[in-house]
Amino acid sequence: MSTVVGRLHITDAEWEVMRVIWANTQVTSKEVIFILKEKMDWKQATTKTLLGRLVEKGALNTELEGRKFIYTANIEEKDAVRSYTNDIFSRICRKNIGNVVESIIEDHTLSFDDIQKLEEMLEKKKAFAVEEVDCQCVEGQCDCNLHHHGMKMGGMG
Ligand SMILES: [Zn+2]
CATH class of the missing domain: 1.10.10.10 (Winged helix-like DNA-binding domain superfamily/Winged helix DNA-binding domain)
Incomplete structure (x- = not known):
């Protein structure tokens, strides 16, 4: 990159x-x-x-x-797009990324070729999958931390 x-x-x-x-x-x-x-x-x-x-x-x-x-x-489109999506994903809890990727797939039309590539990528990802994705959010900025510390905040829940 x-x-x-x-x-x-x-x-x-x-x-x-x-x-x-x-x-x-x-x-x-x-x-x-x-x-x-x-x-x-x-x-x-x-x-x-x-x-x-x-x-x-x-x-x-x-x-x-x-x-x-x-x-x-001076920069390639695919690199710029990748940097842009990484920037967006840095704004959400890491635990949530799987759900967001799922909804992106759900909301868009894909070709058979796209699906083939995604299936191959998912198959590869299995080798590196973890039991639970690590949350790296600041305390008070995501649900996981609230649960860890037993805090309850009204409204959003
Ligand atoms: Zn989090």
């Missing part, structure tokens, strides 16, 4: 720009501006600002080719 990705925080708006670069391998600002004008109704200046920020962050490379700047991605 790329080390750049872990340190990067890509905003929702920047993500829109990254998708254009990932899909087209190398593009000029004109092309990015055109695509995002259609989808997001952004002005030229908005897209240019975002491109500039992504270059500053190290997510994009830019090179002058003739009179035009060509943008290429």
Whole structure:
């Protein structure tokens, strides 16, 4: 995995720009501006600002080719997506990750190929499965800790 990705925080708006670069391998600002004008109704200046920020962050490379700047991605889409999902999963109790993965699978259409890959991955995971997933939450931020310490809080339960 790329080390750049872990340190990067890509905003929702920047993500829109990254998708254009990932899909087209190398593009000029004109092309990015055109695509995002259609989808997001952004002005030229908005897209240019975002491109500039992504270059500053190290997510994009830019090179002058003739009179035009060509943008290429410095991070791979799959690495960025993985970093993004890890970020989301860091916000929930580890004990809950199995349930969340289950609901993600339930809510989305998958191909036979996807299911085949998931089955193979689950089969591999059996070798490393644990009796109970360790909770690493701060006390008071998840149910498990409340139970451990015999605290009872009204409402949510
Ligand atoms: Zn927890």
